[in-house]
Amino acid sequence: MILKNKEIAIIGGGPSGLTLARLLQLKDANVKVYERDLNKDARVQGSPLDMHEDSGYAALSQANLLEEFNKNVHTGADKRIIVNERAEIVLSDHETQPEEDADSRPSNPEIDRGALRKILLESLQPETIVWSSQFFSMEKQNEGWLLHFKEGSSAYADIVVAADGANSKIRPYVTSIKAFYSGIIMLEINVNDAQNAAPHIYALLNGGKVMAFGNGRNILGGQKDNGGLGFYATFKADENWVTDNGLNYSDRKQLLAWFKKEYSEWSSIWYELFKNAATPVIPRPIYCMPLDQTWETLPNLTMIGDAAHVMPPFAGEGANTAMLDALELSKCLTSGKYNTVQEAISSYELAMRKRASIA
Numbered sequence: 001m002i003l004k005n006k007e008i009a010i011i012g013g014g015p016s017g018l019t020l021a022r023l024l025q026l027k028d029a030n031v032k033v034y035e036r037d038l039n040k041d042a043r044v045q046g047s048p049l050d051m052h053e054d055s056g057y058a059a060l061s062q063a064n065l066l067e068e069f070n071k072n073v074h075t076g077a078d079k080r081i082i083v084n085e086r087a088e089i090v091l092s093d094h095e096t097q098p099e100e101d102a103d104s105r106p107s108n109p110e111i112d113r114g115a116l117r118k119i120l121l122e123s124l125q126p127e128t129i130v131w132s133s134q135f136f137s138m139e140k141q142n143e144g145w146l147l148h149f150k151e152g153s154s155a156y157a158d159i160v161v162a163a164d165g166a167n168s169k170i171r172p173y174v175t176s177i178k179a180f181y182s183g184i185i186m187l188e189i190n191v192n193d194a195q196n197a198a199p200h201i202y203a204l205l206n207g208g209k210v211m212a213f214g215n216g217r218n219i220l221g222g223q224k225d226n227g228g229l230g231f232y233a234t235f236k237a238d239e240n241w242v243t244d245n246g247l248n249y250s251d252r253k254q255l256l257a258w259f260k261k262e263y264s265e266w267s268s269i270w271y272e273l274f275k276n277a278a279t280p281v282i283p284r285p286i287y288c289m290p291l292d293q294t295w296e297t298l299p300n301l302t303m304i305g306d307a308a309h310v311m312p313p314f315a316g317e318g319a320n321t322a323m324l325d326a327l328e329l330s331k332c333l334t335s336g337k338y339n340t341v342q343e344a345i346s347s348y349e350l351a352m353r354k355r356a357s358i359a
């Protein structure tokens with residue numbers, strides 16, 4: 001087996017990195033995940049994800065985690081309405097029967113990001129995650145890489161997998177191709193205890209999701225399992241809007257005033273999101289990798305997930321594609337079909353680039 005006596009470092013403990021770690025450990029590989037977060041509770045996790053049959057769900061199935069996953073599926077959260085800026089319903093699937101397969105489960109089951117992360121973390125062997133390890137550089141050492149972390153520690157690995165997301169610090173060691181700005185900003189807003197804090201929106205959602213469109217702007221959001229809401233206000237703006245707009249992201253009054261101006265023709269129902277937002281709200285400029293990107297495969301370094309192919313989130317494919325990367329890379333590395341790690345990576349990367357462009 002090409003992984004025999006090899007130490008694998010996965011940089012980043014998001015959906016892609018954790019799924020890869022789990023799948024490789026099931027094949028007895030020697031894996032560490034280096035994650036910059038201080039610990040598992042360091043960050044609020046964003047809005048729920050729906051797992052697609054052939055990608056996210058397939059990866060969880062191969063990882064033997066379906067039982068845990070199914071326990072955490074958020075029933076009804078996949079129901080959606082489409083509304084206009086006045087919050088009038090244009091389309092709703094709340095009344096339609098769920099599309100179910102032979103196992104009687106929804107076709108795109110929803111799970112909170114936090115629950116998914118917990119399931120993956122708990123599936124790993126103890127000491128797999130090295131918290132508080134923010135990668136900042138590496139150099140070749142012997143046949144592998146010596147990794148350096150901001151906190152002052154270093155570690156050696158024979159194989160390195162970049163799973164460190166859209167702003168990957170490892171990607172430049174693979175290719176100079178960069179993501180381009182899509183022209184869109186998404187302002188992430190979380191509201192706790194939605195029933196009391198945003199009662200009208202809570203009622204409108206009816207346990208599911210909403211997509212609101214009007215005047216070239218958009219609001220997307222949904223019910224979280226913990227009684228809160230996860231929302232994104234989406235609009236076109238310059239890339240430097242995030243730093244140049246003068247907004248204090250922890251000042252709800254200021255944010256509401258901005259919203260009233262920017263979304264001037266929108267119903268006042270949406271004000272609830274800003275009046276009771278958990279602060280700070282998080283501005284997310286949306287990037288995309290060129291669809292025709294290519295690079296020469298390296299002997300022992302590759303990328304998965306957003307590090308390889310960040311994309312706008314509107315098709316709900318990012319995390320799903322990221323987890324499928326983990327599945328496909330683990331298969332290539334452990335199938336016995338390839339004579340070297342480089343051949344296995346090459347086969348994975350060819351298919352991954354094609355798949356990601358389509359997504």
Ligand SMILES: Cc1cc2nc3c(=O)[nH]c(=O)nc-3n(C[C@H](O)[C@H](O)[C@H](O)COP(=O)(O)OP(=O)(O)OC[C@H]3O[C@@H](n4cnc5c(N)ncnc54)[C@H](O)[C@@H]3O)c2cc1C
Pocket residue numbers: 011012013014015016017034035036037048049050133134135136163164165166168169186232284304305306307313315316317318319320321322
């Ligand atoms: C607004 C929005 C909505 C979305 N909605 C959906 C959706 O509905 N469905 C869907 O499938 N996808 C969705 N996505 C996309 C999805 O979030 C990403 O595609 C997915 O999280 C990618 O997973 P990943 O593991 O590759 O990277 P990430 O989730 O970004 O994880 C990267 C990990 O690496 C860590 N890290 C970063 N830098 C370093 C470093 N230097 N050293 C060590 N660790 C580091 C981070 O802390 C993080 O834990 C959405 C994205 C956005 C922005």
